[in-house]
Amino acid sequence: xxDPWLLLAGAAVATLIGFAWLALGMEVHWTxxxxxxxxxxxxxxxxxxxxxxxxxxxxxLAVSLALCLGADHPSMAVLVWLMLLAGSAVAxxxxxxxRPHWLRWCWPARA
Amino acid sequence: MRRPGAVSQNTHFANAxxxxxxxxxxxxxxxxxxxxxxxxxxxxxxxxxxxxxxxPLPLLSRIAAAVLGGYAFCWGFVALGLAGFYAAxxxxxxxxxxxxxxxxxxxxxxxxxxxxxxxxxxAWALLVGGGALMAGIAALIQRAMV
Amino acid sequence: MFQxxxxxxAWLHTWFGLVLGFVLMVVFFFGxxxxxxxxIDRWALxxxxxxxxxxxxxxxxxxxxxxxxQPAKDAVALLDGRVDGPIPERFDTVRRWGAxxxxxxxxxxxxxxxxxxxxxxxxxxxxAIHALDPRDGAVLxxxxxxxGSQFFYPLHYSLNLNWKDLGTWIVGFSALMMLAALVSxxxxxxxxxxxxxxxxxxxxxQRSALDLHNLTGVVALPFHFFFAFTGLVIFAGIYxxxxxxxxxxxxxxxxxxxARETGLPHERAGVGAPLxxxxxxxxxxxxxxxxxxxxxxxxxxxxxxxxxxxxxxxxYRAGTDRVALTGEGIHFKASTGELLRExxxxxxxxxxxxxxxxLHLQHFRHWLLRWLYVLGGLLGCVCIATGFVFFVExxxxxHAKAGSPGSRMVDALAVTTVTGMxxxxxxxxxxxxxxxxxxxxxxxxxxxVFWSAWALALLHAFARNxxxxxxxxxxxxxxQCFFAAGGAVAAVVANALTTGDHLGRTLAAGYWxxxxxxxxxxxxxxxxxLAARRxxxxxxxxxxxxxxxxxxxxxxx
Numbered sequence: 001x002x003d004p005w006l007l008l009a010g011a012a013v014a015t016l017i018g019f020a021w022l023a024l025g026m027e028v029h030w031t032x033x034x035x036x037x038x039x040x041x042x043x044x045x046x047x048x049x050x051x052x053x054x055x056x057x058x059x060x061l062a063v064s065l066a067l068c069l070g071a072d073h074p075s076m077a078v079l080v081w082l083m084l085l086a087g088s089a090v091a092x093x094x095x096x097x098x099r100p101h102w103l104r105w106c107w108p109a110r111a
Numbered sequence: 112m113r114r115p116g117a118v119s120q121n122t123h124f125a126n127a128x129x130x131x132x133x134x135x136x137x138x139x140x141x142x143x144x145x146x147x148x149x150x151x152x153x154x155x156x157x158x159x160x161x162x163x164x165x166x167p168l169p170l171l172s173r174i175a176a177a178v179l180g181g182y183a184f185c186w187g188f189v190a191l192g193l194a195g196f197y198a199a200x201x202x203x204x205x206x207x208x209x210x211x212x213x214x215x216x217x218x219x220x221x222x223x224x225x226x227x228x229x230x231x232x233x234a235w236a237l238l239v240g241g242g243a244l245m246a247g248i249a250a251l252i253q254r255a256m257v
Numbered sequence: 258m259f260q261x262x263x264x265x266x267a268w269l270h271t272w273f274g275l276v277l278g279f280v281l282m283v284v285f286f287f288g289x290x291x292x293x294x295x296x297i298d299r300w301a302l303x304x305x306x307x308x309x310x311x312x313x314x315x316x317x318x319x320x321x322x323x324x325x326x327q328p329a330k331d332a333v334a335l336l337d338g339r340v341d342g343p344i345p346e347r348f349d350t351v352r353r354w355g356a357x358x359x360x361x362x363x364x365x366x367x368x369x370x371x372x373x374x375x376x377x378x379x380x381x382x383x384x385a386i387h388a389l390d391p392r393d394g395a396v397l398x399x400x401x402x403x404x405g406s407q408f409f410y411p412l413h414y415s416l417n418l419n420w421k422d423l424g425t426w427i428v429g430f431s432a433l434m435m436l437a438a439l440v441s442x443x444x445x446x447x448x449x450x451x452x453x454x455x456x457x458x459x460x461x462x463q464r465s466a467l468d469l470h471n472l473t474g475v476v477a478l479p480f481h482f483f484f485a486f487t488g489l490v491i492f493a494g495i496y497x498x499x500x501x502x503x504x505x506x507x508x509x510x511x512x513x514x515x516a517r518e519t520g521l522p523h524e525r526a527g528v529g530a531p532l533x534x535x536x537x538x539x540x541x542x543x544x545x546x547x548x549x550x551x552x553x554x555x556x557x558x559x560x561x562x563x564x565x566x567x568x569x570x571x572x573y574r575a576g577t578d579r580v581a582l583t584g585e586g587i588h589f590k591a592s593t594g595e596l597l598r599e600x601x602x603x604x605x606x607x608x609x610x611x612x613x614x615x616l617h618l619q620h621f622r623h624w625l626l627r628w629l630y631v632l633g634g635l636l637g638c639v640c641i642a643t644g645f646v647f648f649v650e651x652x653x654x655x656h657a658k659a660g661s662p663g664s665r666m667v668d669a670l671a672v673t674t675v676t677g678m679x680x681x682x683x684x685x686x687x688x689x690x691x692x693x694x695x696x697x698x699x700x701x702x703x704x705x706v707f708w709s710a711w712a713l714a715l716l717h718a719f720a721r722n723x724x725x726x727x728x729x730x731x732x733x734x735x736x737q738c739f740f741a742a743g744g745a746v747a748a749v750v751a752n753a754l755t756t757g758d759h760l761g762r763t764l765a766a767g768y769w770x771x772x773x774x775x776x777x778x779x780x781x782x783x784x785x786x787l788a789a790r791r792x793x794x795x796x797x798x799x800x801x802x803x804x805x806x807x808x809x810x811x812x813x814x
Contacts, residue, residue, distance in 0.1 A: 008625055023454045075580040075612055076623055082479045083629035086636065089454065089476035097456040169258060178430075189497045193504055203511035205606040207500055211493035212610070215486065219436045226265045231258070249504065257506045 004071040008080065011067035015081075015088035018060030020106040023092050025053030032100040034109040053107060061085070169231060177225035180238030181218055187245030189214040194252035266441035274438045274644055275667065280416070280431040282641045282674045287413035288484070289634030290405070290682075292619065292627050293777075295361045296770035297405030301689045303756045305390075305397070306771060307363050312356065312555040313391035315535035319367065319558070322394045323354050326369050328383045336383060341375045348373065351563035352382055356389075357556065360577050360622050364388040364397060369563075402700025404689060408707075409682075414488065417704075422495060428488075429496050435485040442474055449475060462730075463650040470643035473636040480633035481640070487617040490610070520597050521588055522567035530566040530592040538594050542572040542587040545599065549585075556583040556620070560591060569597055577622045581611035638675075645671035649725065657728035665725040669718040669733070676737035677714030679781065683744030684710035686778070690751035714740075730792070738789035745782040749775045 023029040030048045031037065064084065068077040095102055192210025197203055225234045259265035290297065299306050313319060328348055336344050348371035357366045367389050373381040388397040402408055411417055418424030443449060453475060456468045474481065489496065500508040516523035539555055546553055556575030562568040568591035573583040586600040603611065619627065645667065653664035688706040692699050714737060722731035752775060753759035763772035 019454075026451070026454070029454060072623065073579045075615075076621060076626060079580070079616055080623070080626050080629065083626065083633060086477040086480055087629060087632055090472065090636065093454040093456050093472055093476070096454055097458050165258065173258060186497060186499065190499045190503055193499055194507060197507065197511065201606070202604065203500075203508065203515070205604055205610075208490075208493075208610040209606045210499075211497060212490055212613070214497060215433075215489045215493065218433060219440065222433065222437055223266070223269070223440055226259070226269050227262050229258070246503065253504055253507045257510050 002070070007067045007071040011064040011071070011081070012084055012088070014060050014064035014067060015084045016091060017106060018057045018064060019085075019088045019092040020057075020103050021053045021060060022057035023096060024048075024103065024107050025050045025057060029096055029100075032096055033103045033106075049107075173225060173231045173234070176231055176234045176238060177222045180235055180242075181221040181225060183242035184221055184238040184245075185214045185218045185242070187242035187249070188217055190249035191245040191252075194249040194256075198252050198256060263444055266444040270438050270441035270445060271648070273434045275648055277431040277434040278641045278644055279670060279674045280427060281435055282638060283416065283678065284413050284428055284431060285634050285637040285641065286678055287409045289631050289638070291410040291413055292630050292634070293770075293773065294405030294410045295359075296773055297409065298403040298407075299363070299770035300752065300774040301404040301686070302397075302401055303758070304694075305363055305388075306756075306758065306768065307392075309361055309363050310358075310365075310391040312358050312539075312558065313365060313389075313394070315356070315539065315558055317536075318391060318394040319354075319356050319365070319389070320532070320535070322367065322387075322389055322396060323351075323369060325396075326367075326385045326387065328369075328371055328385045332383050332385070336373060336376075336381075339377055339381060340373060341377065345374045348383060350374075352561070354560040354563055356558045358391070359556065359575060359620050360554070363391075365391045400697050400699055401694070402703055404685065404703065407700075408685075408704065414492070425492060425495055429492060432485040432488050436482065439474070439478060439482055439485075442471075443478075446471055446475070461650075463647060466643045466646040466650060470640055470647055473640040473643070477633050477636045477640075480630075481637055483613075484617060484633070484637075487613045490613050491617060519588075521569055522562065524567065525562045526566040528566040529564055530568065532560070532564075532568070532591050533594040535560070535570055538570050538587075538589040539572055541589075541594075541596070542574075545587060546574055546585055551585060553577065553585075562591075566592060568592065576615065576620055580615040580621060581608070582615050582618060582620050584611070642671070642675045645675070653725055654728040657726060662726070665722055668725045668731055669715075669722050672718035672722070672731065672733045672737060673711070673715040676734060676741055676785075677711055677718060679741035679785065680714045680737060680744055681707050681711035683741060683748050683778070683781075686748040687744060687751055690748065690755045735789045735792040738785040738792065742782040742785035742789070745778040745785070749778050 024033060025048065027048050027050075065077075065081045068081040068084070071077065072080060092103075189210045192213060193203075193206050196206035196209060201209070221238060225231070225238070228234050259268060333344060350372040352370040352372055355368050355370075357368075358364075365388070366386070368384055368386045370382040370384050373383055388403070389395065390397065408417070414425060414428055415422070416424035416427060418427070446452075449471075452468070452471060454472075456465070456472050458465055460468075494500075512523055515521075535558065539558065543552070543555070551574065554575040554577060555572060556577075557571075557573040559571040559573075560568060561571070570589045570591050572587050572589075574585040576582045576584060581603075584600070584603070587596070588598045588600075589595060590597050615621070619630065649664045649668045649671065653668070656662070656664040685703050685707040688703050689699075692702055696702065717737065718731075718733045721733040721736065725731050749760075752771070758768070758771050760772060760775050763769075763775070
């Protein structure tokens with residue numbers, strides 16, 4: 001069993017990335033991060049890959065829960081996970097509000 | 112200087128406030144008072160209108176029904192739950208805890224319901240009447256067991 | 258009365274949220290501080306700055322201390338009117354002794370409950386409560402106030418207003434209103450998923466405040482809901498005292514039956530008996546826990562019917578590694594040490610109840626979760642504060658035109674409750690360092706400083722917010738941010754000067770209780786200064802410019 005601190009750090013990272021992906025799946029935040037969509041017909045390269053981002057985002061949050069359960073007694077793990085969700089959501093929202101370009105690397109836009 | 116992302120964000124939210132999406136509850140939104148230069152009778156806060164249309168006595172009755180009536184109803188529920196679960200074989204403190212946990216959630220529901228129900232008289236009747244009935248049954252159960 | 262369900266919920270949210278928001282602000286802020294209440298105690302009482310200790314030996318350390326104890330003077334004074342004849346001078350029949358410690362306490366909390374001779378209520382009990390140094394059994398002096406666990410913590414659940422539990426009732430009602438505000442807020446917030454990550458800082462104060470209010474309310478919704486709810490569950494016995502009133506007879510019946518079933522006597526026998534070695538009983542309890550695969554520390558030792566033949570000793574395991582508080586109780590006959598009962602595994606209902614109360618009372622060892630709880634509490638504070646700001650911003654121009662004082666009142670009260678509260682807190686900590694430890698009622702002086710500083714903040718807020726009557730931002734916000742920052746820095750400096758435990762030393766030694774409080778105070782100062790700077794810059798722009806989007810929205814209305 002890995003060191004609990006490592007598992008919890010992993011859980012925190014997983015929630016941050018998960019919420020970043022879920023946010024990017026929304027057009028308004030995608031354009032915040034990657035800039036406005038270029039004019040012209042919508043192609044695969046210019047639409048927001050919403051479904052994929054939402055699925056992966058949810059999966060990342062699930063991975064985070066699994067890591068939390070690995071680190072602690074289940075009754076505490078659930079509480080830690082819920083609080084990590086709250087903290088990560090705020091962090092992502094603040095990043096979108098102040099430095100949205102920091103999230104570009106989470107899901108680079110196709111050229 | 113605005114970044115491109117900010118412009119598209121504003122456009123998005125402006126479109127989201129298109130009139131056909133409005134319902135009376137959007138009176139909570141910002142647009143009504145967002146600029147002094149555009150204040151006018153139509154942008155007057157309809158929430159304020161709704162409030163000034165509320166006469167004090169019916170409002171006080173509703174608040175009292177929610178707070179006091181709600182409490183009476185939940186007291187009855189907790190008493191009935193405690194006596195009932197105990198009579199059914201649950202440990203006393205378990206019965207106490209379960210009735211309290213459920214009773215507190217019930218208070219929340221009753222409180223919100225009292226504000227939503229159209230006629231406050233109905234709220235009073237159900238809450239106080241129901242509470243008294245449940246407390247009465249609890250008293251009977253106690254009489255039978257002690 | 259209301260045209261729709263949503264409107265009724267909006268009215269409920271606005272007006273009950275506003276009125277009780279002032280109480281909830283206090284509850285959430287001091288609740289956040291209470292997560293680290295024992296660490297604040299260490300900061301305030303330098304004599305207690307030693308490492309946490311396990312439960313000391315009962316026979317050698319606790320028993321002599323218990324035997325010396327007598328009820329507190331003010332507890333005895335409260336018996337006035339509750340006894341026939343004069344108030345007794347000595348209390349010799351001890352109902353119970355209790356000793357309690359957690360992994361964060363260098364000191365042991367001990368209490369004794371005494372029977373009251375000639376009391377009108379035969380169950381009347383008067384208490385003595387102390388903190389003991391576990392290394393030698395010395396009782397810590399009473400005049401010194403444990404600012405964290407004896408002031409901030411009770412402030413958050415009772416407003417330190419103890420007359421007839423009035424403060425606890427007010428907080429309880431506020432908690433119920435918090436739940437109602439969460440439910441009604443969700444009903445009102447139509448774009449709850451779409452705006453989950455939305456915080457538009459470049460728009461008007463009103464829009465930004467509403468965005469932040471929604472954000473902090475929604476992302477921590479489970480936290481806000483569960484803390485308000487579990488707070489109510491913890492005190493359910495006070496709010497719905499059914500088993501002590503209407504169903505008292507049923508309660509008595511159940512106690513008698515339980516005493517028969519568990520073998521733990523409900524009443525004294527009336528015959529004296531000695532106390533066998535409690536240390537041996539504790540060792541046996543620990544052996545039994547280990548045999549079940551649940552080796553652990555002792556959290557609580559209790560002796561019931563002290564000195565009587567029916568006396569029994571209860572040993573409970575500290576819930577350091579899980580959410581439930583203490584458990585796995587093992588009970589011994591006090592005079593012989595023979596095992597009377599090992600508590601059976603919890604029932605489903607009991608497990609649920611212990612989980613709910615345990616998640617709020619936090620006796621577990623999990624530093625990350627504790628800090629996340631502080632984050633949750635502070636998000637709650639931001640939610641409430643932005644609620645006030647939104648309320649005022651939305652109405653102040655109309656009120657300014659109509660000459661109505663409503664916005665101005667609310668704004669002044671908001672300043673008092675948000676920044677004024679920070680000023681009072683830092684002032685109390687500064688006073689704690691500046692007043693001499695030898696001062697007999699030092700705790701009372703510290704409380705006076707707290708309340709006085711808050712009162713001054715109130716006066717300042719009302720005096721300085723004429724601008725709101727003109728539809729502008731009150732300068733009191735910025736000014737009080739400066740005061741709070743100054744107070745926080747002063748407290749850190751005062752600690753360094755009066756105890757020598759400055760950050761250089763505490764960080765090097767890894768003594769986190771004091772280092773943590775100092776660092777938190779510095780973080781508070783930094784945050785307050787940042788806010789003050791923003792407020793200073795933003796003031797001319799507080800009246801929002803009509804943007805193309807706003808004009809489109811307004812004309813669509």
